[in-house]
Amino acid sequence: MTVEGLPMAVPAAGLPARVRIHEVGARDGLQNEKSTVPTEVKAEFVRRLADAGLTTIEATSFVHPKWVPQLADAEQLFPLVAGLPVDLPVLVPNERGLDRALSLHATRVAVFASATESFAKANLNRTVDEALAMFEPVVTKAQAQDLHVRGYLSMCFGDPWEGAVPVPQVVRVCRALVDMGCDELSLGDTIGVATPGHVTALLAALEEAGIPAAAVGVHFHDTYGQALANTYAALQHGVTTVDASAGGLGGCPYAKSATGNLATEDLVWMLRGLGIDTGVDLDRLVATSAWMAEQLGRPSPSRTVRALSHKEQ
Numbered sequence: 001m002t003v004e005g006l007p008m009a010v011p012a013a014g015l016p017a018r019v020r021i022h023e024v025g026a027r028d029g030l031q032n033e034k035s036t037v038p039t040e041v042k043a044e045f046v047r048r049l050a051d052a053g054l055t056t057i058e059a060t061s062f063v064h065p066k067w068v069p070q071l072a073d074a075e076q077l078f079p080l081v082a083g084l085p086v087d088l089p090v091l092v093p094n095e096r097g098l099d100r101a102l103s104l105h106a107t108r109v110a111v112f113a114s115a116t117e118s119f120a121k122a123n124l125n126r127t128v129d130e131a132l133a134m135f136e137p138v139v140t141k142a143q144a145q146d147l148h149v150r151g152y153l154s155m156c157f158g159d160p161w162e163g164a165v166p167v168p169q170v171v172r173v174c175r176a177l178v179d180m181g182c183d184e185l186s187l188g189d190t191i192g193v194a195t196p197g198h199v200t201a202l203l204a205a206l207e208e209a210g211i212p213a214a215a216v217g218v219h220f221h222d223t224y225g226q227a228l229a230n231t232y233a234a235l236q237h238g239v240t241t242v243d244a245s246a247g248g249l250g251g252c253p254y255a256k257s258a259t260g261n262l263a264t265e266d267l268v269w270m271l272r273g274l275g276i277d278t279g280v281d282l283d284r285l286v287a288t289s290a291w292m293a294e295q296l297g298r299p300s301p302s303r304t305v306r307a308l309s310h311k312e313q
C-alpha cells in the first residue's frame with residue numbers, strides 16, 4: 001500500500017501536467033506468456049485495470065491465431081469487456097483482422113509496422129513496404145468508419161538481427177504511417193535498447209519531418225533498465241502518451257530478446273513524484289498486478305509492485 005504523501009510531488013520544469021497511459025498488459029503482456037491465460041481471467045484483468053483508473057486499455061489482437069495462440073480467444077474476450085467505460089484498442093494486421101474487430105464494434109484499432117526488414121519478416125511475413133501496403137486499405141477502411149487508428153512502429157532504436165537502427169530509416173516509416181492516415185504513432189523500443197539521447201534525437205528528427213510530439217506515443221521495454229529514463233526524455237520533448245504494462249508483463253513473441261514492458265506502476269510512481277496527473281489509483285493497480293502475478297504463478301518484475309506489495313504484509 002502507498003504511504004500518504006509518498007512519493008512527494010515535486011514538479012520539474014518543462015513537463016506536461018497530465019499524461020495518458022496506454023495500458024498494454026492485456027495484449028503485449030499476455031501475448032508473450034508461455035501458457036494461455038483463460039479468457040475469463042483476461043476479462044477480469046481488463047475490468048480491474050479499468051477500475052484502477054486506466055482509460056486506454058489495449059484488449060487483444062485480431063491476428064492469425066497460429067502466430068499468437070495466446071490471443072486466439074479475441075472473439076470471446078472482446079464482448080466480455082466491450083461495455084466498460086474505457087477505450088479498448090485492438091491490434092489488426094490486415095483487412096481480415098479489421099473485419100473481425102469491426103464485427104465486434106471495436107472503435108479503436110492499431111496497425112503495427114516495423115522499422116527493420118528482419119522484424120517485418122519475423123512478425124508479419126512481409127518486407128517493410130509490403131507490410132505498409134497491407135496496412136493501407138486497413139487504415140483507409142477504419143478511417144471511413146470513424147475509427148481511431150494507432151500506428152505502431154517496432155524496432156525504432158535497435159533490432160536483434162540488424163543492430164542499431166538509423167534514425168532516418170525510422171522517420172521514413174513513421175512518415176508513411178502518418179501519410180496513410182494514422183491518428184497517432186507509437187514508437188516501439190521492442191528490445192529495450194534505447195537510451196535518453198537516442199529518444200530525444202528521434203523525436204527531434206520526427207518533428208523536423210512534420211510529426212509533432214503531440215502525435216506520438218512512446219512504447220519502451222525495460223530490458224536494460226532504461227525505460228523510465230527514456231520516458232522522462234520523451235516527456236521533456238512534449239510527448240504526453242506513454243505505453244506501459246501493468247506489473248511489467250510482456251515481451252514480444254517474435255523478438256526473443258525483448259523482456260517486459262515498462263511497468264505501469266513504475267511509471268505512475270515517477271509521474272506522481274513529478275506531480276503529473278494520470279488518473280490512476282496506484283494501490284488498486286498494484287493489487288491488480290499482484291492478483292495477475294498469482295494467476296501466472298510468478299512474481300511481478302515491477303520494482304514498485306514488489307515494494308508496495310511488501311509493505312502490505
Ligand code: HMG
Nearest residue numbers: 062063064067093096097112123124125152154155188190
Ligand atoms: P501470413 O501467413 O502471411 O498470412 O501471416 P496470409 O495473409 O498469407 O494468410 C494466411 C492465412 O491466414 C489465410 O487463411 C488467412 O485468411 C489467415 P487460409 O486462407 O490459409 O485458411 N489470416 C487470418 N486469420 C485470422 N485473422 C487474421 C488473419 N490474417 C490472415 N488477421 C499475418 C500474416 C499478418 C496474418 C501474420 O503474420 C500475423 O498474424 N502476425 C501477427 C504477429 C503479432 O501479432 N505479433 C505481435 C504484435 S507486434 C508487437 O508486439 C510489437 C508492439 O508491441 C510494439 C513494440 O514493442 O515494438 C506492437
Ligand code: MG
Nearest residue numbers: 028190251252
Ligand atoms: Mg511491445
